[in-house]
Amino acid sequence: MNKTPVTEELRFEVNGHQIAAKCWGDRCATPVLALHGWLDNAATFNRLAPQLRGIRLIALDLMGHGYSDHRPASMPYYIWDNVMDVLGVADQLGLEQVSLIGHSMGASIASLIAGAFPERINKLVLIEGIAPLVTDPQDTAEQMAVAIKKRIRLQGRVQKAYSDYESAVKARMNGRWPVDSEAAKWLVERGLEQRTGGYYWRSDANLMLPSVMRMSELQVESFLRRVVAATLLILGENGIPQSDRRISLVRNIRTERLAGGHHLHLEEQAAGLIATLINEFNLD
Structure with missing residues (x-):
């Protein structure tokens, strides 16, 4: 009978700010960093x-x-700023090389790290994502204008509160990419806090603002071409379609498609299949 894996909370001080982490597994086992969406x-x-x-x-x-x-x-929140954050955590753990598991946005961050610093990454597991959203160069000025106008318009806006915990769980279950009640409770438990007036998301409201600047497709491709780590890409049949061209640019990639949606790693059946694939991929 398998023992329940040990879990613990960690805190890292990186570039003057605190990054929290939840850990599973033996402290003596090979560390693998996981990046959420x-x-x-x-x-x-x-x-x-x-x-x-x-x-x-x-x-x-x-x-x-x-x-x-x-x-x-x-x-503003730029996806590339996470590259230094993740490497800072790896440095604090004393890891010259590390494997990464990323979902959606986390998968895009993992690819940026592996492309910019190929010598630092051992293996990659990308779930429902391979690279960031882009803006065509000719639309860059308009992208910036729209983002800044919205940022100014929303300054000082009061954050929406939920009257009770259950309402937040229901909202998360019925989001753009739905999850089941158990998964919603996990995400809400870590993502919600009670303050005067009700329950509020801990996440920064500025994350909802459009990006002031994005890379172009050619710039993203320059990262993918530099990835040398063995890569396992796992996609849901009902998830977000990914570019075949982007996938083809990663030199050592294996793609698996499973029944499930964008959050298939949170679906009971798909999670078991994903775990089997990762265990066979051998990250340790």
């Missing part, structure tokens, strides 16, 4: 992590999410 948190790996073997999974709350600090109010 946009507006999720480390609890997104609650269903998958206990089924992984031979590793210590360290799931980060990316900046602005979960228990981690928010970026300064004047600083």
